[in-house]
Amino acid sequence: MVQDYGLFIGGKWKKSEGKRFETRNPATGEVLATFPLATKEELGDAVHVAKGAFEKWRKTPAPRRGELLLEAARIFRRKKEELGRIVTTEMGKVIAEGRGDVQEVIDFYEYAAGEGRRMFGDTVPSELPDKMCLTVRMPVGPAGLITPWNFPMAIPGWKSGAALIAGCPFILKPSSLTPLCAAKFVEVLDEAGFPPGVVNMLTGSGSVVGDGLVAHPDIRAISFTGGVDTGKHVYESAAKKMIKVGLELGGKNPILAMDDADLELLMDGVMFGAFGTAGQRCTAASRLIVHQKIYDQVLEDLAARAEKLRIGNPIDEKTDMGPVASAEQEKKVLEYIEIGRKEGDGLVTGGKKLTGGAFDKGFFIEPTIFEVDRRKRLALEEIFGPVLSVLKAKDFDDAVSIANSVKYGLSSSIYTTDLRWAFRAMQELEAGITYVNAPTIGAEVQLPFGGIKETGPTDTREAGPTALDEFTYWKTIYVDYSGRLQRAQIDTEKLTGG
Numbered sequence: 001m002v003q004d005y006g007l008f009i010g011g012k013w014k015k016s017e018g019k020r021f022e023t024r025n026p027a028t029g030e031v032l033a034t035f036p037l038a039t040k041e042e043l044g045d046a047v048h049v050a051k052g053a054f055e056k057w058r059k060t061p062a063p064r065r066g067e068l069l070l071e072a073a074r075i076f077r078r079k080k081e082e083l084g085r086i087v088t089t090e091m092g093k094v095i096a097e098g099r100g101d102v103q104e105v106i107d108f109y110e111y112a113a114g115e116g117r118r119m120f121g122d123t124v125p126s127e128l129p130d131k132m133c134l135t136v137r138m139p140v141g142p143a144g145l146i147t148p149w150n151f152p153m154a155i156p157g158w159k160s161g162a163a164l165i166a167g168c169p170f171i172l173k174p175s176s177l178t179p180l181c182a183a184k185f186v187e188v189l190d191e192a193g194f195p196p197g198v199v200n201m202l203t204g205s206g207s208v209v210g211d212g213l214v215a216h217p218d219i220r221a222i223s224f225t226g227g228v229d230t231g232k233h234v235y236e237s238a239a240k241k242m243i244k245v246g247l248e249l250g251g252k253n254p255i256l257a258m259d260d261a262d263l264e265l266l267m268d269g270v271m272f273g274a275f276g277t278a279g280q281r282c283t284a285a286s287r288l289i290v291h292q293k294i295y296d297q298v299l300e301d302l303a304a305r306a307e308k309l310r311i312g313n314p315i316d317e318k319t320d321m322g323p324v325a326s327a328e329q330e331k332k333v334l335e336y337i338e339i340g341r342k343e344g345d346g347l348v349t350g351g352k353k354l355t356g357g358a359f360d361k362g363f364f365i366e367p368t369i370f371e372v373d374r375r376k377r378l379a380l381e382e383i384f385g386p387v388l389s390v391l392k393a394k395d396f397d398d399a400v401s402i403a404n405s406v407k408y409g410l411s412s413s414i415y416t417t418d419l420r421w422a423f424r425a426m427q428e429l430e431a432g433i434t435y436v437n438a439p440t441i442g443a444e445v446q447l448p449f450g451g452i453k454e455t456g457p458t459d460t461r462e463a464g465p466t467a468l469d470e471f472t473y474w475k476t477i478y479v480d481y482s483g484r485l486q487r488a489q490i491d492t493e494k495l496t497g498g
């Protein structure tokens, strides 16, 4: 039975006036559910409700807000298997990763709940007697959360967990490829008992709902994850309103393989980094930069390992890599493979769409590896699919210079057994994240996550204690208990005898 969903506004599922669209399984083509394209009026209703809920939610003590997050985490834990299967069925990542998507929500909600009892500010000495100075975090107001399809539960989890604990009601606008995951996500929050209007979800187009949220005068923060072009557009519109905006955009993440690397460990890391989630992670390892001394050996090992990966229906536990997420994704990845061929990059393995039998119903592409010159498009542009570009470096400095030559700066990694290279990489790689002897993926929720350059502005970071920055502003408070007018910068002279 295909379920027809509505919009979640003010604690209730509401019918919509908008046209409907389908969501499908990218491995089988099966229709999973239908959703409405929310209208401008419905967007206005949702923002109105969220604004109303803000007055009460901001005054709910943060530890009480945290209790609701903990309750939601408990429900996510109970439903982990069911929700993980929905992630896999709707988005196409293998089932172990589907479960991981849900685990990330559990982890972050538990972490954020604890933040409700911390949310530390500073106490600072005053230059005057009998006066106290402190800083406190204040919630900015209703927030718009615009999310992509590649982590269809985890990314709504990161963004909403931070908004909720900060005291901000939110409207989630999920990717039109994964609305079912978002609906199931919101059902859990509803069951956990968040007050009506605190949690809202609108499905619909990026141009109506996404744009509409960013431009709405009562939306006071936007947290966006997606492509660079959309992200820049969101950044510009948000700037016109001078509101908080967090952006997590693309990556072209390098793994540096030094000539002293443990090659077995390197191969395990590269396979997971490049072909996990069929390469559709903003942190995917899409460039492998190899020291010339081990280059031939690494190429040989890579091809052998990639050809052993089992491609198929991601719900099957034995599958190593599932389909890409949509027909559009498939087209884009195949176009990049063609660009590689035309530009003369050396195809090491893969390079084709898989066809025949069950493959014909989905969007399956072979794990693909190219030898690429550093100036070619495959060395510079984000592909967001199972395509790895391998580049040769003369030495450590050359490897770092190749790594830093792209417009992105999200994740990076080095495999080496020499401490010098490891520490220099930590210092010299232009990226928000650097791993040593681990692939470019594997972020943990208690640490900040984000990038530099065109990956996004550096003033916000998701996850970790910095997650609160997206949804709060600092208020500075002065309490004068001297009982007389004390003038900063003027009366201080009397105190020092100056």
Ligand code: NDP
Pocket: 146, 147, 148, 149, 150, 173, 174, 175, 176, 177, 204, 205, 206, 207, 209, 210, 211, 214, 225, 226, 227, 228, 230, 231, 233, 234, 248, 249, 250, 251, 281, 282, 382, 383, 384
């Ligand atoms: P988009 O940037 O187009 O979409 C991300 C989200 O933004 C979706 O919810 C989308 O809605 C919404 N959106 C689209 N247009 C607007 C708009 N004008 N204003 C506000 N919101 C909007 O990414 P795609 O999903 O199309 O993927 C394209 C590329 O982006 C990928 O190939 C990849 O390179 C990159 N990407 C990066 C991710 C990351 O983690 N950093 C994640 C996903 C993609 P709708 O779905 O309705 O269009």
